[in-house]
Amino acid sequence: DTAVSQTPKYLVTQMGNDKSIKCEQNLGHDTMYWYKQDSKKFLKIMFSYNNKELIINETVPNRFSPKSPDKAHLNLHINSLELGDSAVYFCASSQSVYSGNTIYFGEGSWLTVV
Amino acid sequence: AQSVSQHNHHVILSEAASLELGCNYSYGGTVNLFWYVQYPGQHLQLLLKYFSGDPLVKGIKGFEAEFIKSKFSFNLRKPSVQWSDTAEYFCAMTYTNAGKSTFGDGTTLTVKP
Numbered sequence: 405d406t407a408v409s410q411t412p413k414y415l416v417t418q419m420g421n422d423k424s425i426k427c428e429q430n431l432g433h434d435t436m437y438w439y440k441q442d443s444k445k446f447l448k449i450m451f452s453y454n455n456k457e458l459i460i461n462e463t464v465p466n467r468f469s470p471k472s473p474d475k476a477h478l479n480l481h482i483n484s485l486e487l488g489d490s491a492v493y494f495c496a497s498s499q500s501v502y503s504g505n506t507i508y509f510g511e512g513s514w515l516t517v518v
Numbered sequence: 519a520q521s522v523s524q525h526n527h528h529v530i531l532s533e534a535a536s537l538e539l540g541c542n543y544s545y546g547g548t549v550n551l552f553w554y555v556q557y558p559g560q561h562l563q564l565l566l567k568y569f570s571g572d573p574l575v576k577g578i579k580g581f582e583a584e585f586i587k588s589k590f591s592f593n594l595r596k597p598s599v600q601w602s603d604t605a606e607y608f609c610a611m612t613y614t615n616a617g618k619s620t621f622g623d624g625t626t627l628t629v630k631p
Contacts, residue, residue, distance in 0.1 A: 445623075447621045449618045452617050462618075504614055506552065507562075507564075509554075509562045
């Protein structure tokens, strides 16, 4: 069983479209994250949720809207996609962000905006 | 602001060579430190971690790292690399109530057969 699963794995779309990436974790963790990895492999935190509550929003444009219906799910919706949004988006989870635990990553969603 | 610096952006080694990747962090309090590895086309996975206790920690696949508090460092080492160690290596830091882990910019390791 995959601990952190995200779909779709690959997504090619045109500028201006709206798209969503779904994420689920079956580890019973309290905290979930979205990270963005650009073409230079730099990994940046976008959002951090603890028990469905947003605790970190790292100056991400408001075109990106995360939603956490329960603590096992954290979806990412992106409006009006731009070329610069092309990246790999990793969902992740940890037992509790407040304890500084190990992060478990999903397999990534490769987004290409054309 | 808290940060993690990885000094080597790209390291190229021959098989059997020894490896040391540098990592320094910036934070004045107690930290948890990690090394994650990302094999080509895959997601990040934990290589090893330091929370407390023995500053020399051992991870998977023969990797180890040493926490030196006075130098704010957590360097990754392996005595003899293999071609299969070719990957991206990320150092990361977190601390109680941080709300997130802070990652370094990564080091690309290429091992030539």
